[in-house]
Amino acid sequence: MDEAANTLFPELSGLKWVRTLWGLEPRWVVEPDGIMVVETVKSTLNIRSACSIEFLAEGAFNKLYVIRSAENEVVARVTLPVDPKWKTLSEVATLRWVQQNTSLPVPEVLGFNANRANPVGFEWIVMTKVPGRPWVDSWQEMSFAAKEQVGIGNLFPNLTPTRDSSLPEPGTEERATETNNSAAIGSPRHERLETGGSLSQNFGRMGAAAPSTPGFAIQRMVSSASIGIDVDPTLSRGPFATSREWLSARLDLTELDCSRRLNRVLGSDPVDVRKATDNSNTAMIETGTPNNGEDNEKNEETDDSTDDEDEDGDEDDDPEDLENALKIIAKLRAQLPNFFPSGGPEKEPSVIFHDDMNRHNILVDEAGALTAVVDWECVSALPLYAACQYPPFLQGKPLDVEPIKSKYQHDENGNVAELYWEHLEDYELTQLRRLFLAEMQKLQPGWVSIFNSSQRQRDFDLAVSSCDDPFMIRRIMGWLSDLESGAEGFQGLEERIDSSSM
Template identity: 30%
Template structure:
């Protein structure tokens, strides 16, 4: 009997955000049976490996000398489209770039199977997360790694698409280039957002995409207002009305920044928006062995590709912190003491603040190297970065407004723009 589209998924409203919850577990026997069928062997062992926001990962092993695999079982946050989009993206990257991503052996974008959820069976990539290795790498190794990431980004820039959305392979012709389809994005499927009657892509332009996003924000703030009115909470009613006002200001400003009529559709490129230390795997020499977690990755506007990779996008710190200027590690801080926390790093006896400031200093230097590398590999990169800054500010203001963050300062920024001034959004937020 077919399952309901989002069966197995519930949402826990924490007050700050919605957290996806598994209402039932994947069928472990079904995972074993499926792996045996796809690997063509009965010699299969399956063990729990890790869990992400929307997935449970299982390590699949078959004999001592055979490669290992990952069975990635997904919650139906965006049924069919999320799984198919990730598979299409991974296969495109393996065909058209040398970015090290997992090979997909098999997948099922339906929950009507013995596992009970959508799944992807993929290659288990070698290496450990850059998060665990960063402090042990030399300055030269870190610089070389950043140059490699710039090389990956440059390859993506050389494969543009038409329109905005998650890649969808609809052609029956082998080797035919996939095209952007419906956008798979947390903002669009989070909680009740999945059921909103809004355009979901593919979008012809940034204007159309952000217009849909701001419709979601209007819906959220209107819901907050109604709930506050029902509870007769005047302060919350006022907050919701203010949020609605700021959102409507952004909607009014939108067509002045992004043209509503675009022909041909706006150019876009694949963009990994969560390129954190945890999603980059490296070997003992600090060389990249894999880029992972390509779910919800889409073809996004060209101007967005000028954003700094997430692991480099930290606060600016121009002066190198002096190690002896920081206190020693306290008993409550995570250190390399062999505790139960697998994510704990060795603080080498120093206060955690030292390592935070050191990371900020290092990434400040490495951002310059990244931009230099991008300019060398992409003629016109510097001009594209300059032209994209204001667009990035508007998009960030829209996202912050949707989440209800810093609304008064966003309103201040919008007022300045409407008066013909163009301060950087972060300067206003931090001012």
């Protein structure tokens, strides 16, 4: 562990950042103490009997453990200090808001501590253990009708703005916090969040106690895009009143990061652990191999080969990529008024939307029925242009022709090639998207109207999110070139990506 990083920011000890091909990734330097995790759970829930602990899963920022006693079985979620205090508070508030305002099955928060000055040494949340296994593990064996029931029959009613509400023009995205009169995913009320940030509640104290007041409030955003080292404290973290304000803040953040990385590559800033001011998120940084972009929780213990990983994956940033990213950012700034003109409402509406609700985070039982939706950290209150799109579990490559199993290669045991299953998944998702839109047209035609009219805004948002991605730079620059030329009928950015991957 680098003592300089600990000395500068003791609240970040136990954390280091690894620069991979996919960007910055956090790593554990100090493992959570299992004994302290058990004792903390027993104290929080007033359990007097003996307890056992079992590793359950690991996500990008968390380690999950099952704590079992004679009376109960719960999950302890221990988190890295990637965004001290705010990430835990927002996740707790979001789970409680969803539980109070929707019928979506989610884990119940039993206790938490957003201050790492506790026996575990890290922030933690204790929640109920929900049954089921990830939908992705049951996908192949489920019938199409069962998939339709989970995705459209069970999840659909809780993913969209309420059917009795009017849908105004697109608004803002950032993880939201809200008040008693706001509404989003499945809420019975029709009033909407009018700012983008992250959900939080007013808590009298940490632990198992209920909040001091039942209300929610919009605070600064908690977003995976804004989590990392050296986040300048002068940059806006929200809450944001408009899409334009939020997108501009994201461009500021990426521009600062690319400029610093370019300076280091060019030799003007060679220090790996750098001083920052105020609450800047500074920690040790190394280079390493990517984890293939997998942010979903892995149901296996991670090995302790971090040092080997770092040594094997010493990939420097490409200065040309960083220079092109900065050029793209400048062009996106110039185009921002064309996509999000001023003169709209002072506070745009937004909707709480789980933008990581993929099939890894949806749990089903043995019969294929929905049991829970998990992983609610960094969930945002999205502007309507971003919320009115296909949910993540329905996204995929378009394929209209049903694959015929007999036409694919089989091995000596008669097992069909994996390519068949990939094509079948693409085909089924294409059909499910059509059914989803048809259902939306019947129940919420305003949603479909925004979906159909907001592709330009979604393309711009995608460019902002991916402007420093080496695999996306060429496509974004081509899209911007067509845009600046004034040409008509050219492919949108999302369409270019879909067509290139087919």
